[in-house]
Amino acid sequence: SLRLAAPVWNWGTGSIRGLSRAVDPEGIQRKGRTLFQFLADRFYDVAAVREYLLRKQVLKVHQKNRSFTYIKERYGPNLFDPQLPGYPANPVFLSRFQDKEWMRSSGRGLSFLEFWEFRAVPIEAVDASGCAINYQGLDHLLALKELQSLSLRCCPHVDDWCLSRLHQLADSLQELSLAGCPRISERGLACLHHLWNLRRLDISHLPAVSNPGLTQILVEEMLPNCEVLGAGWAQGLKLGLEEQSQDTASSPIPA
Amino acid sequence: MLRSALWLGWGRGLLGLGLGTRRGVSTLEWDGKVSEIKKKIQSVIPGGAWNPLYDTSHLPPEHSDVVIVGGGVLGLSVAYWLKRLEKQRGAIKVLVVERDHTYSQASTVLSVGGIRQQFSLPENIQLSLFSVEFLRNINEYLAVVDDPPLDLQFNPSGYLFLASEKGAATMENNVKVQRQEGAKVCLMSPEQLRNKFPWINTEGVALASYGLENEGWFDPWSLLQGLRRKVQSMGVLFCQGEVTRFVSSSDRMETPSGEEVILKKIHEVHVKVDHSQEYQPVECAIVVNTAGAWSGQIAELAGIGKGPPGTLQGTKLPVEPRKRYVYLWHCPQGPGLEAPLLADPSGAYFRRDGLGNNYLGGCSPTAEEEPDPGNLEVDHDFFQDKVWPLLAQRVPAFETLKVKSAWAGYYDYNTFDQNGVVGPHPLVVNMYFATGFSGHGLQQAPAVGRAVAEMVLEGHFQTIDLSPFLFSRFYLGEKAQEHCII
Numbered sequence: 001s002l003r004l005a006a007p008v009w010n011w012g013t014g015s016i017r018g019l020s021r022a023v024d025p026e027g028i029q030r031k032g033r034t035l036f037q038f039l040a041d042r043f044y045d046v047a048a049v050r051e052y053l054l055r056k057q058v059l060k061v062h063q064k065n066r067s068f069t070y071i072k073e074r075y076g077p078n079l080f081d082p083q084l085p086g087y088p089a090n091p092v093f094l095s096r097f098q099d100k101e102w103m104r105s106s107g108r109g110l111s112f113l114e115f116w117e118f119r120a121v122p123i124e125a126v127d128a129s130g131c132a133i134n135y136q137g138l139d140h141l142l143a144l145k146e147l148q149s150l151s152l153r154c155c156p157h158v159d160d161w162c163l164s165r166l167h168q169l170a171d172s173l174q175e176l177s178l179a180g181c182p183r184i185s186e187r188g189l190a191c192l193h194h195l196w197n198l199r200r201l202d203i204s205h206l207p208a209v210s211n212p213g214l215t216q217i218l219v220e221e222m223l224p225n226c227e228v229l230g231a232g233w234a235q236g237l238k239l240g241l242e243e244q245s246q247d248t249a250s251s252p253i254p255a
Numbered sequence: 256m257l258r259s260a261l262w263l264g265w266g267r268g269l270l271g272l273g274l275g276t277r278r279g280v281s282t283l284e285w286d287g288k289v290s291e292i293k294k295k296i297q298s299v300i301p302g303g304a305w306n307p308l309y310d311t312s313h314l315p316p317e318h319s320d321v322v323i324v325g326g327g328v329l330g331l332s333v334a335y336w337l338k339r340l341e342k343q344r345g346a347i348k349v350l351v352v353e354r355d356h357t358y359s360q361a362s363t364v365l366s367v368g369g370i371r372q373q374f375s376l377p378e379n380i381q382l383s384l385f386s387v388e389f390l391r392n393i394n395e396y397l398a399v400v401d402d403p404p405l406d407l408q409f410n411p412s413g414y415l416f417l418a419s420e421k422g423a424a425t426m427e428n429n430v431k432v433q434r435q436e437g438a439k440v441c442l443m444s445p446e447q448l449r450n451k452f453p454w455i456n457t458e459g460v461a462l463a464s465y466g467l468e469n470e471g472w473f474d475p476w477s478l479l480q481g482l483r484r485k486v487q488s489m490g491v492l493f494c495q496g497e498v499t500r501f502v503s504s505s506d507r508m509e510t511p512s513g514e515e516v517i518l519k520k521i522h523e524v525h526v527k528v529d530h531s532q533e534y535q536p537v538e539c540a541i542v543v544n545t546a547g548a549w550s551g552q553i554a555e556l557a558g559i560g561k562g563p564p565g566t567l568q569g570t571k572l573p574v575e576p577r578k579r580y581v582y583l584w585h586c587p588q589g590p591g592l593e594a595p596l597l598a599d600p601s602g603a604y605f606r607r608d609g610l611g612n613n614y615l616g617g618c619s620p621t622a623e624e625e626p627d628p629g630n631l632e633v634d635h636d637f638f639q640d641k642v643w644p645l646l647a648q649r650v651p652a653f654e655t656l657k658v659k660s661a662w663a664g665y666y667d668y669n670t671f672d673q674n675g676v677v678g679p680h681p682l683v684v685n686m687y688f689a690t691g692f693s694g695h696g697l698q699q700a701p702a703v704g705r706a707v708a709e710m711v712l713e714g715h716f717q718t719i720d721l722s723p724f725l726f727s728r729f730y731l732g733e734k735a736q737e738h739c740i741i
Contacts, residue, residue, distance in 0.1 A: 047400065050400045050401075051398075051400055054398055054400055055395075055398075058394075058395050058398070135391065160409060160410075160411055161391050161409070161411060163411070164411035164467075164468050164469070164471075165468060167467055167468070185408075186592075186610060187408065187409065187410040187411070187412075187471075188411065189592070190410060190411075190412050190592040190593060191411050191412060191413075191593075193592070193593035194467070210610070211610055214610050215610065218591060218592040218610065219592065221591050221592070222591050222592045222593050
């Protein structure tokens with residue numbers, strides 16, 4: 001009877017192992033323990049391994065963006081040369097120089113020498129769709145003071161914080177596409193008002209924006225000279241009471 | 256856990272059977288004997304706390320290395336950094352004591368949630384810069400396996416401070432300091448203001464400073480929940496209770512000049528459980544005072560300020576609660592999506608809230624108009640008489656608006672110089688402060704938490720030097736005055 005009482009008293013300090021032993025004494029003798037039992041006995045070890053894997057995942061994205069800052073420090077902000085050794089193979093930049101064709105910058109190879117010739121030429125357009133670019137990696141794009149067109153379609157790590165940095169391109173940027181970025185919300189779109197030269201803006205298919213139709217109207221009001229391609233004002237309109245309750249006070253207010 | 260079953264048998268044998276048979280022994284003696292026997296058993300067999308006579312699972316543990324008084328964003332930040340910077344995993348036992356788990360009166364959740372780098376002191380700017388970097392990478396700092404990522408709902412819209420002729424020179428100097436420290440702030444003339452924000456009435460405005468990056472507002476409740484979740488996963492214990500007493504011991508020491516100084520060290524913290532007279536004495540090595548608006552009371556409990564005025568013993572912690580109102584209104588013709596958090600030279604401020612043309616704002620009252628901090632009742636006349644005219648004068652669209660709701664919260668107001676108190680007390684050697692931020696505590700919480708953790712673990716500030724914010728400045732009279740206070 002002492003065994004049965006033990007789990008109650010030791011609720012705070014007992015481990016899963018102790019509990020299972022007390023409840024089912026015969027189970028210990030059972031040979032061939034299952035994998036689950038094995039993992040459960042080593043709960044804290046498994047938890048530590050999972051935390052480590054999570055940290056590694058995050059570090060991977062940083063790794064991809066890190067070599068950008070190394071290049072910038074070594075060669076100065078004006079020399080945007082993606083073909084230097086150490087450039088990560090994954091982010092694929094498509095850059096267009098003045099009147100030239102689109103050039104793909106993916107890894108080392110034959111195009112290395114080609115790019116080296118154009119290294120002082122200002123870059124007009126960058127297509128970084130699908131790249132793992134994040135807040136740190138944007139350093140390089142922001143160094144391009146003559147950039148006119150930027151496409152960040154479907155970039156998984158571009159979020160509101162990244163948008164707040166785009167004001168540095170305000171003097172030249174005319175075209176911007178953010179379609180399909182999962183982390184951008186209407187709060188980030190609010191800081192696009194710095195881009196007074198912007199003529200075309202694509203904000204369609206942004207899943208994190210709470211009210212796409214209303215957001216598009218507000219962005220159009222914010223940027224009067226810009227053509228905003230978005231969800232369309234009619235999207236999200238529902239006849240009836242549900243629409244009204246969605247609009248007002250989107251953040252929780254303490255009572 | 257076979258061991259603990261053994262203790263139980265042993266303990267029960269000693270006490271359970273023994274109680275019935277002995278006579279003529281008073282209960283007072285018994286309590287003493289019980290705790291003595293318990294200590295003997297525990298010294299022989301090390302392990303967790305246990306009590307054979309009654310269930311103590313709702314009480315805090317009996318020992319903890321660090322006790323943090325106050326579970327708001329500052330307390331949780333200190334707990335997080337203590338666990339993160341400890342040398343070995345699980346080296347430090349931390350207990351967070353919070354009186355109200357619903358946080359109904361806590362300044363953290365009632366705050367407007369703004370973060371800015373536009374301060375006049377370089378230390379404040381650095382604290383804010385680190386905090387914004389923490390918030391930006393919050394899902395790396397506060398990641399918990401299997402839990403969804405945190406969404407702070409950060410609006411990077413910036414702060415816009417307006418200055419009249421009088422304050423223009425100070426503003427220019429401040430902006431120079433801010434830029435030196437690395438904040439991205441720009442100065443605007445009234446002409447540029449009118450071009451950028453046509454809804455502002457620039458009458459009386461000589462200069463404006465606008466934060467371009469890393470400034471804005473966010474949801475403090477999600478930060479609090481994120482910190483809480485992470486800190487619990489790191490092994491910090493939480494307890495709902497109120498600190499009622501500190502038990503300390505004193506030591507007489509002599510300074511090099513021969514003066515006698517009495518140094519106190521807190522040994523026990525008595526934590527009283529809600530709605531009951533039960534309390535638990537928690538033995539501790541370090542106490543961190545992050546009680547916000549009530550830090551002054553906690554400091555008094557520790558004996559800070561009990562002495563002849565003008566001496567170090569007699570210097571109280573000058574932090575007291577000040578009530579501030581926040582109003583939420585709707586204005587259909589109000590400023591658009593680009594509106595930053597506007598701070599008028601008169602002290603009124605407002606910001607957008609959501610997509611639906613709702614705005615949050617308020618105004619700090621002057622010294623004569625200070626409301627009574629006894630409760631959190633809202634004074635709606637204050638909005639009608641004081642706040643609305645100022646807002647309508649600055650933004651003409653606000654002449655027609657409709658107040659939807661309002662609430663009040665406390666500033667942990669530092670009456671000395673409106674800046675935080677960070678670091679240990681010179682006489683009560685193991686009490687550390689992280690309070691008194693007078694309205695900008697939330698935005699500096701991550702950096703201050705790290706500073707206090709460094710002070711506790713290393714003995715000095717490592718990353719940001721917060722020596723101007725030590726307690727001793729109250730006795731020495733050296734003000735670290737912050738001029739940009741909203």
